[in-house]
Amino acid sequence: MTDENLTRNLLLFLIFLAASAMACGDGMESQNTIESRRFLAIVADPLEAGYGETVNFFALVSESNGKIYDGPVNWSISRDDSPDDSGLSLDFSSEAGGEATWEIPAKSELSSLLGPPEIKGYLLRATMTTAEGEHVEAYKRFVVSERDAADRIANPVIENMELGSGGEALEAGGDGTYATSRNEVTLTAQTSGNEDDLFFEWYSTRSDFEPDHDAAQTFEPGKNGTWTMYCVIREELEFEHDNSSVTTLAGIDWWRGVIEFQ
Numbered sequence: 001m002t003d004e005n006l007t008r009n010l011l012l013f014l015i016f017l018a019a020s021a022m023a024c025g026d027g028m029e030s031q032n033t034i035e036s037r038r039f040l041a042i043v044a045d046p047l048e049a050g051y052g053e054t055v056n057f058f059a060l061v062s063e064s065n066g067k068i069y070d071g072p073v074n075w076s077i078s079r080d081d082s083p084d085d086s087g088l089s090l091d092f093s094s095e096a097g098g099e100a101t102w103e104i105p106a107k108s109e110l111s112s113l114l115g116p117p118e119i120k121g122y123l124l125r126a127t128m129t130t131a132e133g134e135h136v137e138a139y140k141r142f143v144v145s146e147r148d149a150a151d152r153i154a155n156p157v158i159e160n161m162e163l164g165s166g167g168e169a170l171e172a173g174g175d176g177t178y179a180t181s182r183n184e185v186t187l188t189a190q191t192s193g194n195e196d197d198l199f200f201e202w203y204s205t206r207s208d209f210e211p212d213h214d215a216a217q218t219f220e221p222g223k224n225g226t227w228t229m230y231c232v233i234r235e236e237l238e239f240e241h242d243n244s245s246v247t248t249l250a251g252i253d254w255w256r257g258v259i260e261f262q
Contacts, residue, residue: 032210034066034204036064036134037061037062037063037133038203039060039138040060040061040201040232041234042126042138042140043060043253044142044155046155047153047154048147048152049144049152050145050149051104051110051144052105053103053104054101055142056100057100058099058100059073059098059099060232060254061136062228062230065205065228066227068097068256069130070097071131071132072132073098074131075100077102078124078127079125080141098128120147120241121146123142123239124143124144125140125141125142126140126142127139141250153237154251155235155253156193156197156198156234156235156253157253158189158191158254158255160190161188161231162187162188162190164186165182165184166182177259179259179262180259181262183220183222184218185218187218187231188215189216189255190215198234199235199236200213200214200231200233201213201232202217203229203232205227205228206221219259224261224262225260226259228256230256231255232253233254235250
C-alpha cells in the first residue's frame with residue numbers, strides 16, 4: 001500500500017470514528033466490539049442513480065447479541081448542503097426494519113421540491129432513525145444524476161468471504177453458522193476493484209477482538225463459544241460541486257457471519 005493510500009485511509013478512518021460517535025450516542029465502547037446497539041453502515045444501492053429509477057437503502061445496525069436490528073426505522077431525504085431546510089418522506093413501511101426503497105421523481109418534480117440540481121446532479125442525504133428502543137441516527141450521501149450508467153460512481157463489492165481453520169476451508173451450516181473445533185479462524189474478504197482503495201472495518205461480539213484494517217483477519221477467541229462477525233468495506237469517492245469544491249462520500253458493502261468454536 002502506498003503512502004498516499006495510507007494517508008487517505010487514515011483520514012477516512014478518522015472521519016468514520018467521528019461518524020460512529022455521532023451515531024452511537026454518548027456511551028463509549030471499543031471501536032471493534034459490539035456491546036450494545038451499534039450503527040455500522042448505511043448502503044445506498046445504487047450509489048448513483050438516474051431520475052425515475054429506484055434506490056434501495058439498508059441501515060446496518062447490530063444489536064448487542066450480534067443480530068441485525070429489525071425494528072421500525074424512520075427515513076427522510078434532503079439535499080446534503082441543506083439537510084435542515086428541505087426534506088422528503090420516503091414511501092416506506094417502517095415495520096419492515098432497516099430497508100427502504102425510494103422511487104426517484106422526474107427531474108422537474110425533484111427540482112420543484114429541492115431546487116435545481118448542480119451540473120453533476122444532486123448530492124442527497126438519506127437520514128435514518130431507529131424508532132424503537134435505543135436511539136440511533138445516521139445518514140448516507142448518494143447521488144442522483146443524468147450521467148450514463150457506465151460513468152456513475154458505484155459501491156465496492158465483497159464477492160466472497162473465505163473462512164479457514166487449521167489450513168482447511170470452513171463451510172457454513174444450514175443455519176449459516178461456521179463451526180470449528182480449532183481455536184483460530186482466518187477470514188479473508190475477496191472484493192471487486194483495487195484492494196488498496198478500500199478500507200476494511202471488522203466488528204465482533206467478542207470483547208477482546210483487536211483487528212487491523214486489512215482484508216484478512218485472524219480470530220482467536222481463547223475459549224469455546226459463538227460469536228458474530230461483521231466486515232464493512234468502504235471506498236472513498238468524490239462529488240464535485242459547481243464551485244469546484246469536492247465532497248467525499250463512501251461506497252459500501254458488508255458481510256455478516258456467525259462462528260462457533262466447539
